[in-house]
Amino acid sequence: MAAAANQRKKITSFHPPQRVLLGPGPSNINPRVLAAMSLPVIGYLDPIFVEMMEELKTLLRYAFQTDNQLTFPASGPGSVGMESCFVNMVEPGDKVIVGRNGVFGGRMIENVERCGGTPIVVEDTWGEAVDPNKIEDALKKNPGVKVVAFVHAETSTGCASDAKTIAEVAHKHGAMVIVDAVTSLGGSPIKVKEWDLDAVYSGSQKCLSCTPGLSPITFNERAIEFVKNRKTKVQSWFMDLNLILNYWGNTTRTYHHTAPINGLFALHEALLLLKEEGLENSWARHTRHHLALKAGLESMGLKYLVKEENRLPQMNAVYVPEGVKNEAEVRRILLNEFNLEIGAGLGPLAGKIWRVGLMGYSAQSANVMLCLSALGSVLADMGLNVKVGEAEAAAHQSYAAQHAAAAQQMRTTAKKK
Numbered sequence: 001m002a003a004a005a006n007q008r009k010k011i012t013s014f015h016p017p018q019r020v021l022l023g024p025g026p027s028n029i030n031p032r033v034l035a036a037m038s039l040p041v042i043g044y045l046d047p048i049f050v051e052m053m054e055e056l057k058t059l060l061r062y063a064f065q066t067d068n069q070l071t072f073p074a075s076g077p078g079s080v081g082m083e084s085c086f087v088n089m090v091e092p093g094d095k096v097i098v099g100r101n102g103v104f105g106g107r108m109i110e111n112v113e114r115c116g117g118t119p120i121v122v123e124d125t126w127g128e129a130v131d132p133n134k135i136e137d138a139l140k141k142n143p144g145v146k147v148v149a150f151v152h153a154e155t156s157t158g159c160a161s162d163a164k165t166i167a168e169v170a171h172k173h174g175a176m177v178i179v180d181a182v183t184s185l186g187g188s189p190i191k192v193k194e195w196d197l198d199a200v201y202s203g204s205q206k207c208l209s210c211t212p213g214l215s216p217i218t219f220n221e222r223a224i225e226f227v228k229n230r231k232t233k234v235q236s237w238f239m240d241l242n243l244i245l246n247y248w249g250n251t252t253r254t255y256h257h258t259a260p261i262n263g264l265f266a267l268h269e270a271l272l273l274l275k276e277e278g279l280e281n282s283w284a285r286h287t288r289h290h291l292a293l294k295a296g297l298e299s300m301g302l303k304y305l306v307k308e309e310n311r312l313p314q315m316n317a318v319y320v321p322e323g324v325k326n327e328a329e330v331r332r333i334l335l336n337e338f339n340l341e342i343g344a345g346l347g348p349l350a351g352k353i354w355r356v357g358l359m360g361y362s363a364q365s366a367n368v369m370l371c372l373s374a375l376g377s378v379l380a381d382m383g384l385n386v387k388v389g390e391a392e393a394a395a396h397q398s399y400a401a402q403h404a405a406a407a408q409q410m411r412t413t414a415k416k417k
């Protein structure tokens, strides 16, 4: 029946609604990035395109805070970046420690198994950080571990882990690290060189606010040495870095696969926006809007899942308040009546939390205020004791206090000069 009805329906051009995306990604895209994407396609070996590729690599090195030669956007979503790291870094029989504190750690375990490696899983409660002490215990108990893998910013819970310390611990025991920086890149500090991270991947559609489907990755010399000297072939032809580098490397430019050309135009523009704003300013902006949102949500009585020191500004996980019988209904109303998307809980947190993302271009005050007013109204309509005006005022006060503190700091700095 449904299929027949579908066939009768006249198909016209697709026009998606304008949504405010405050979920776990994708985030909203700056119009400059969308404009770049709509420019005419050119060939992937066109010298003008090749020049753009070099700029793209330079901009990515800035975002990752590294001078790693091997830094480029893999053709595919964050999951392709993840898989690229594992298939290149893990050989059959290798022991790999995976710190799991959410959904994406679980996927890392899957990747290790599919590469023929032996995962050693270090569990932490969802909503808590990966514990470097537990990682060290596992390294002591299991000599010869090749890689320690973990998620820097767990999008499923809004929790940050201490990438610098985990990398130190791993290196002390002769292991390399694979770091998931999909949600951290651009939104909160990740310093690949200073923290000595070996293989790191990210995604285009979270805090970089680019079109989905690209995955920046970066490998340091230690990781490259390993990939070059593997005993076995990388089991994935598409993701074998030894082959991809014939296209993305510095010396040769030969066909590997057709690069997603217009997507790369978009990423170039998104990274340029980040460069123009400045990384530190981008991190500070995410924190500023997070603090205002937090003030408003807490004024409504909502509680955060993650303790304060581990919270990601770009991913606010709050418990669904008591009194809400059907949290999916809340999200449905937000989407249909306010064009506002927020995220649901996953796995053991399904039905228990909401995830409010403030990523990249989505991290702006208008969106914070919309979220508080829309969510507050829906909760008040459901009979909860929520005062929308007070939540909005709390957010305004947070912005005002932060502006005052920043102005004070500028005066102090000016005096010192």
Ligand SMILES: *Cc1c(COP(=O)(O)O)cnc(C)c1O
Pocket (backbone or CB within 6 Å): 025, 077, 078, 079, 080, 082, 104, 151, 153, 154, 155, 156, 180, 182, 183, 203, 212, 213
């Ligand atoms: C979104 C996300 C991924 C996967 O990225 P896709 O682009 O959806 O494949 C991996 N890790 C983390 C932490 C993420 O947030």
